[in-house]
Amino acid sequence: MIRLIHNELLKIIGKWRSSIGFILIGVLMPLILWGFAKGGESFQREHLGQMSDSFVVVGSIVNGFLATYIVMNFLWVHVPFLIMLVSGDIIASEGQSGTFRIYLTRSVSRVKIIMAKWLTTLVYIFALLVFSSIMSLGLGALWLGVGDLVVFHEGLLILPWDMAFWRFTLAFWLVLGAMFTVSTLCFMFSSMVNNGIGPIIGGMAFLIIGLAVANIPLTFFETISPYLFTSYLDVWKKAFFDPIPWGEIGFDLTVLMGHLLIFLMITIRHFSKKDILT
Numbered sequence: 001m002i003r004l005i006h007n008e009l010l011k012i013i014g015k016w017r018s019s020i021g022f023i024l025i026g027v028l029m030p031l032i033l034w035g036f037a038k039g040g041e042s043f044q045r046e047h048l049g050q051m052s053d054s055f056v057v058v059g060s061i062v063n064g065f066l067a068t069y070i071v072m073n074f075l076w077v078h079v080p081f082l083i084m085l086v087s088g089d090i091i092a093s094e095g096q097s098g099t100f101r102i103y104l105t106r107s108v109s110r111v112k113i114i115m116a117k118w119l120t121t122l123v124y125i126f127a128l129l130v131f132s133s134i135m136s137l138g139l140g141a142l143w144l145g146v147g148d149l150v151v152f153h154e155g156l157l158i159l160p161w162d163m164a165f166w167r168f169t170l171a172f173w174l175v176l177g178a179m180f181t182v183s184t185l186c187f188m189f190s191s192m193v194n195n196g197i198g199p200i201i202g203g204m205a206f207l208i209i210g211l212a213v214a215n216i217p218l219t220f221f222e223t224i225s226p227y228l229f230t231s232y233l234d235v236w237k238k239a240f241f242d243p244i245p246w247g248e249i250g251f252d253l254t255v256l257m258g259h260l261l262i263f264l265m266i267t268i269r270h271f272s273k274k275d276i277l278t
Contacts, residue, residue, distance in 0.1 A: 004108065004116035005123070012086060012124055021082035021128050029071070029135035033143050036067045064140030065149040065164045069240070071136050076175060076234065080182040080207055082128065087121045087183040088199030091190040091271070114271045118187055118264065125179050133172055151240050159240070171239035174249065178233045181256045182207065184263040185229075191267045191274070206230075229259040 012018045091114075149164035151157050159167060185206065189199035210230025213221045225231045235252040238245050 001112060001116060004112060005120050008090070008117055008120035009123065012090070012120060015086075015089070017085045017089065018124065020085055021079075022131055024082065025128075025132050025135055029132070029139060032071060033064075033067055033136075033140055036062055036140075036144060061148070061150045062144060063147040063149075064137060064142070064144045065146060065161065065168070067140045067144055068136040068168065069149060069151060072171065072175070072236065075132070076178075076236065077211065079128075079132070080179065080233075081204060083125055083179055083183050084186045084200045084203045086124050087186040088190050088203055089196035090117050090121055090187070092193050092196040092199055110272050110274075111268060114191070114268055118184070118267070121183050121187060122180055125183055126176065129172065129176055129179065133168075137168055149240075157240070157242050159242075167239050170244075171236040174236040174239060174253070177253055177256055178235060181229055181260045181263075182233070184260045184267070188263040188267045188270075191271045229256055232256050 146161045146165075148161055149159040149167075151159070182203070186199050186203035189202045190196070193199060207230060210228045211233075213228060214225050214231040232252040232255050235249060235256070238249050238252075
């Protein structure tokens with residue numbers, strides 16, 4: 001299995017689309033941090049708004065923690081699209097090129113092959129999110145410094161810098177679970193076709209529709225929203241609640257992991273019977 005994963009990692013590294021996410025984050029993060037460094041004072045005035053009349057703020061609330069938190073609030077919707085570029089292509093591209101006709105004739109079982117591809121996809125996601133954390137939290141701490149994190153949850157919540165750090169650590173692992181589920185959905189689509197474009201578009205369409213259902217306040221949508229895993233992709237935000245709602249986080253992760261297992265089982269079943277002759 002380790003050798004299979006190693007081979008799959010070499011395939012991913014050799015494809016240019018695998019580097020798109022790293023390049024985008026590597027360019028975007030410094031640009032955003034530069035914006036915070038140049039416009040921190042105006043951002044602080046807008047962020048606190050009228051509450052500045054009730055609080056005395058000494059120093060600046062703009063630091064690496066706040067910049068990372070704000071970045072996470074809009075990137076968690078966009079990172080899945082970067083992930084789909086790899087998870088939607090990892091199976092379908094080999095079906096399109098015809099390499100499965102030779103690959104699947106080996107003594108290694110199809111289940112091992114598909115699991116190796118899936119685990120390799122998870123390794124790629126982990127690496128991408130670690131890189132994103134380094135470029136946001138690490139570079140942000142060096143560039144903007146660290147300090148108390150000011151967030152809005154049922155009012156104004158101020159987290160000391162040491163507490164904020166482990167809250168970000170928790171948020172990272174929660175984001176990781178959500179992205180694993182998104183990737184496995186696209187991975188499932190990839191096992192059903194022989195063209196990498198279809199799974200990517202299908203995964204994006206499913207994600208956009210699911211997020212729309214989860215966020216548009218209509219009565220009909222509210223009845224079906226709890227059954228869609230897209231309603232729980234923002235579970236990482238609960239890492240910054242006070243107190244941390246461990247029960248809600250556990251429920252959200254259970255729903256996400258339940259969908260992940262369903263997608264994975266469908267993938268294994270379909271790939272085990274995949275026709276490689278036509």
